[in-house]
Amino acid sequence: MKWGKELLRDALLNRGTAYTTDERKRFAVTGLLPPRVEGIDVQVRRVLDQVRGKSSALGKYMHLAAIQDENETLFYRTLVEHLEELMPIMYTPTVGEACLNWIPPARAVPRACLRIHIQ
Numbered sequence: 001m002k003w004g005k006e007l008l009r010d011a012l013l014n015r016g017t018a019y020t021t022d023e024r025k026r027f028a029v030t031g032l033l034p035p036r037v038e039g040i041d042v043q044v045r046r047v048l049d050q051v052r053g054k055s056s057a058l059g060k061y062m063h064l065a066a067i068q069d070e071n072e073t074l075f076y077r078t079l080v081e082h083l084e085e086l087m088p089i090m091y092t093p094t095v096g097e098a099c100l101n102w103i104p105p106a107r108a109v110p111r112a113c114l115r116i117h118i119q
Contacts, residue, residue, distance in 0.1 A: 002027075003027055003028045003029075004027070004028040004029060004032065005032065007027055007028075007029060008029060008032055008033070008070075011068065011069055011070055011071060011072045012072055012073075014070055014071045014073075015040075015071065015073060015074075016033065016038075016043060016070075016071050016074060017033055017034055017036060017037060017038040017042075017043060018037070018038060018039060018040055018043065019033065019037070020037055021037060040073070040074065040077055043071075043074050044074065044077055044078045044081060047063075047064075047067055047074060047078045048078060048082060050063060051063055051064060051086070051089075057088075057089055057093075057094040057097070058094060058097055060089045060094070061089050061090065061094045061095065061097075064078075064079075064086065064089065064090060
């Protein structure tokens, strides 16, 4: 089991401000997070507001990529709940621009995989 900073650095386990006061003590993250406890719905709204505040698609992509790197649960919850709005940012054409202009070759990994079923 991970604790403290190690827990918060694990994008699969990090829940950000969703840790309760008791969980923060138990996992030794008290003082490493903002003091307010917030549920995932509040976190999703905040991420969406931040993304919508960016002036370019590439800026939106970079912000979402940073969220994915630190809290995958929050990233995917935001993406799924706002798929129509965010998929063009996380997929073509924005991801193509990001790959060409922003992501170093060693970092160029897929951000989201889609399985398309055509009937």
